[in-house]
Amino acid sequence: MFGLVGAPQLAFCWINDLRRFVLIALPYFWLLALFLVPFVIVFKIALSDAALAIPPYMPTMKDGLSAMFLQLDFENFVFLTEDDLYWKAYLSSLRVAFISTVLTLLFGYPIAYAMARAPHEWRATLMMLIILPFWTSFLIRVYAWIGILSTEGLLNRFLFWIGAISEPLTILNTSTAVYIGIVYTYIPFMILPIYAALERLDASLIEAAEDLGCSRMKAFWLITIPLSKGGIVAGCFLVFIPALGEFVIPSLLGGSGTLMIGKVLFEEFFSNRDWPVASAVAVILLLILIVPIILFQRNEQRQQDAEG
Amino acid sequence: MNRLSPFNVVSLTFGFAFLYLPMLILVIYSFNKSKLVTVWAGFSTKWYGELLSNEAFLDAAWVTLKVAVISSSIATVLGTMAAYTLVRGGRFFGRTLFSGMIYAPLVMPEVITGLSLLLLFIGVGMDRGVMTIVLAHTTFSMCFVSVVVSSRLATFDRALEEAALDLGASPFEAFRLITLPIIAPAVVSGWLLAFTLSLDDLVIASFATGPSATTLPMKIWSSVRLGVSPEINALSSILIGLVASGVIIASLVSKRHSVRVQQEERAAERFEND
Amino acid sequence: MVDTVFAPWDDPNVAPLISFKNVTKRFGDFVAIDDLTLDIFEREFFALLGPSGCGKTTMMRLLAGFENPTSGSMLLSGHDIAGIPPNKRAVNMMFQSYALFPHLSVWENIAFGLRRDGVVKDVLNARVEEMLKLTRLEKFGRRKPHQISGGQRQRVALARSLAKAPKLLLLDEPLGALDKKLRQDTQFELMDIQEQTGTTFVIVTHDQEEAMTVASRVAVMDEGRIIQVATPEKIYEAPNSVYVADFIGDVNILTGPVKAAGVDTYSLDFGGTEPVTANSDRAFAEGETVHLAIRPEKIGIHAERPDGPNTVQGKVLDIAYLGNLSTYHVQLPNGQIIKAQTTNTRRISRRAFTWEDLVWISWSATAGVLLDQ
Missing domain, CATH: 2.40.50.140 (Nucleic acid-binding proteins)
Structure with missing residues (x-):
């Protein structure tokens, strides 16, 4: 077996194996150390007592790993269920995320549809125009709305000027402003998958439906909508999932009037310095998110299977 | 197909107006003379001048740029490695966990990622500052890079690598001479994505940093909480302008390139019987 | 067409260039190659013919070194080559998709293999020019693969795989991507080039006419086994089974x-x-x-x-x-x-x-x- 070629052969394999090991291990351990381990810590702290120290929780790692994991209690979770602030925040986050997803779909679909119907040579440009805002600062895009929506803002001035209102509307610091902010920042995520689905749609299918006696409207309901369902579902998840944990938009546009869990977590952590409760809030947010994430994954998988 | 119905024209017009008007207004009002952002009082560039003499903003911009360049570069290397492992690595122990860790940060709320990293940094007693922001940004942006690169690798004809091996290249040479140049555009856009994500990030940086380092988004955040200011408008306009021109140039270049390739391919077919 | 004198397979004194000895290749439960024994001789133009999934491509990948046999041995000039990686084998392959490197010019594509061997500049230049001439591509050296036609790409792929003067050249459906007329012309071109260079060619094809035209011997395969190995005339006139008779013509x-x-x-x-x-x-x-x-x-x-x-x-x-x-x-x-x-x-x-x-x-x-x- 190990003739003339045996020895260099083995060395070659050994170097290759080492390369392969480094290739896999480097990103792997990076993510283990900076993604998975921190999560374990969050779970751990969610199950420990608040303490007036730095770090403000007990027991810490200095007490030894075994102590950290043995002295667990569910006090923080009990606390979350007792204080209705948290309940309300979770429910309100779900409601805001759901309503904004529906609104984004209602506004996004016609745009995606029109893009898919546009002449071929426009489409690349239209696509770029949809993606371009995504590259610009999220914070700035949300900030831009403050000047528009405030009581003395441009929208009120405009409506007053055309005579539609006599009293300025209060939009900023309400849920409406949060909906506008979410629709505005996340609409590209809705448009792109729907556009991708509609662009693939064979125009002759619509013609065939009309040829078989469908009206325009009916063909749209019976052919276009079902065939773009994959894109619709993907778009909805892509808006719903980040909207649920959103922090910047409710903080800037929602004021104190809007309760959202991302904001509660941030405040619990930085203002109240109650780390165990903040961690417990994070754990529950994660648990709520797992369902839509798994549904989203399954939808993507099904799309891929259908194509392959 | 060729002519848009009035309904389609209306939805496109309103859609793009909705997307671009707020930014346009922001840019216009950054040239407003008045301190009151909503009242037009004539053209002026004084806010740009004030911005450029504001040390705090300049410091924050410098920190942000440093973090973005370092973190996106590390993230590109790690993300490309991860993509290669996922697409080409075959089976190895913990592959499912690995791909889970690549995809999870994409859908993870920033508050959770930020919180968990902060707890880690405190847990191991790390001084928080530029270094920890770089670590945090690298971690989540490498996942984005890996997604971009692996979608390119998935459509990459594996026979090209095999051909290189067949012609005597070592696996590493095959990667360096064949695979890398061909996936380079995806690697570059991965880097750009990581770079903008890092420039843009407020939440994770707020958690990961300490008193020693403040990034531009954090600086913007603290002044925005106090209300609209013309200085922030000026800063926003600069950022929007930079990004817009970068993206437009990039897309023009890539479009010119693909048009040329198409023309050449068509020309080549005419040589068929040459 | 076939030189009547050239029949090393009938001469027991000639050592084969390649011999498969009881080679089996399994992918999980699937047996791609089933206990296969076969000799291929120097200067042969050997065709592996069979329906898709019959194991002909696996045989080629075994020869190239992309796969290793599950059991049995493969000898090249008498040495066992199992386990030698593809980049260390004196075997080159022409890929079905041609696998031309899109970012390199035709010239650089052909020079790629020579550069890996560290061939000195003058020799390398001369060799590349020789290959360009052999495949009538002198005018196209500076073009990129997307700037030439399908037929020219096929010739670049051939030139690239021949540049290192391999002992054995493997051709995986080399003409599959060409239209019928061009394919017929190219078949004769391939035969000319094979004769000029004296390289042993092993070609994989599902096109029986192609196999009959180019090959000195044809192996008809089915389900990982070789049903018959013989010259094209023998395969046609004296098939050993209904399967072969039915598959050819x-x-x-x-x-x-x-x-x-x-x-x-x-x-x-x-x-x-x-x-x-x-x-x-x-x-x-x-x-x-x-x-x-x-x-x-x-x-x-x-x-x-x-x-x-x-x-x-x-x-x-x-x-x-x-x-x-x-x-x-x-x-x-x-x-x-x-x-x-x-x-x-x-x-x-x-x-x-x-x-x-x-x-x-x-x-x-x-x-x-x-x-x-």
Whole structure:
């Protein structure tokens, strides 16, 4: 077996194996150390007592790993269920995320549809125009709305000027402003998958439906909508999932009037310095998110299977 | 197909107006003379001048740029490695966990990622500052890079690598001479994505940093909480302008390139019987 | 076409370039190559022919080093090559997709393999130019792969894989991407280049005409096994099984029990009005069920009953006019359909037979082959 070629052969394999090991291990351990381990810590702290120290929780790692994991209690979770602030925040986050997803779909679909119907040579440009805002600062895009929506803002001035209102509307610091902010920042995520689905749609299918006696409207309901369902579902998840944990938009546009869990977590952590409760809030947010994430994954998988 | 119905024209017009008007207004009002952002009082560039003499903003911009360049570069290397492992690595122990860790940060709320990293940094007693922001940004942006690169690798004809091996290249040479140049555009856009994500990030940086380092988004955040200011408008306009021109140039270049390739391919077919 | 002197496979003193010894390759439960033993000789143009999934591509990948055999050994010039990575083998491959490096020019594509070997500049330049000349691509050296036509890409792929002067060149469906006309021209080009360079070629193809045209020997494969290895003439005229007879060209099969009817002659009762007789070198037992394979062009078609041993009456069911040839589908009284082919030597001659005509078909005792499987 190990003739003339045996020895260099083995060395070659050994170097290759080492390369392969480094290739896999480097990103792997990076993510283990900076993604998975921190999560374990969050779970751990969610199950420990608040303490007036730095770090403000007990027991810490200095007490030894075994102590950290043995002295667990569910006090923080009990606390979350007792204080209705948290309940309300979770429910309100779900409601805001759901309503904004529906609104984004209602506004996004016609745009995606029109893009898919546009002449071929426009489409690349239209696509770029949809993606371009995504590259610009999220914070700035949300900030831009403050000047528009405030009581003395441009929208009120405009409506007053055309005579539609006599009293300025209060939009900023309400849920409406949060909906506008979410629709505005996340609409590209809705448009792109729907556009991708509609662009693939064979125009002759619509013609065939009309040829078989469908009206325009009916063909749209019976052919276009079902065939773009994959894109619709993907778009909805892509808006719903980040909207649920959103922090910047409710903080800037929602004021104190809007309760959202991302904001509660941030405040619990930085203002109240109650780390165990903040961690417990994070754990529950994660648990709520797992369902839509798994549904989203399954939808993507099904799309891929259908194509392959 | 060729002519848009009035309904389609209306939805496109309103859609793009909705997307671009707020930014346009922001840019216009950054040239407003008045301190009151909503009242037009004539053209002026004084806010740009004030911005450029504001040390705090300049410091924050410098920190942000440093973090973005370092973190996106590390993230590109790690993300490309991860993509290669996922697409080409075959089976190895913990592959499912690995791909889970690549995809999870994409859908993870920033508050959770930020919180968990902060707890880690405190847990191991790390001084928080530029270094920890770089670590945090690298971690989540490498996942984005890996997604971009692996979608390119998935459509990459594996026979090209095999051909290189067949012609005597070592696996590493095959990667360096064949695979890398061909996936380079995806690697570059991965880097750009990581770079903008890092420039843009407020939440994770707020958690990961300490008193020693403040990034531009954090600086913007603290002044925005106090209300609209013309200085922030000026800063926003600069950022929007930079990004817009970068993206437009990039897309023009890539479009010119693909048009040329198409023309050449068509020309080549005419040589068929040459 | 084939040099009658060139037949190293018949000479026991010639050592094979490649030999497979009981090679088996499994992918999980799937057996791609099943206990295969085969010798390929230097300067051969060897074709692996078979339907998709028969294991021909796996054999090629084993030779190139992209796969390793599960068991058995593979020798190249007498050395076991199992486990040697592809980049350390004196074997080159031309890929089905050509796999031209899109970011390198034609010139750089051809030079790629030479550069990996650290060939000095002058030698490298000369070799690349030589290859460009061989494949008539001198004018296209500076172009990128997307700037040349499909036929030219095929030639670049060939030049690239020949540049290192490998002992063995593997060609995976090399002409599959070309249209029919270009494919035929290229077949002869390939043969010329093979002869000029003296390289051993192993070609994988599913196109039987291509295999017959280019190859010195053809191996017909099915389900990981080689059914027959022989020269194209032997494969066509003396197939060893119904599978091979049916895979290569058109064939009529008559099946039934045989009886000895003289020296090397058997009579076969296929269920017609009377048995037919056929010569055979191989012996069959009395009453054994045997298949008689006869090519359509060996069957004559007549209006009157001709003299001779095998004459059967039937009715014309279909006529396929192919220009140079006409194929008649004749239905026998037992329902079986026999294909008979005639050459259309005269232009616009009145067609002798038409649909529903009663005709006689006949063939000689040596026209067909008797096969037991």
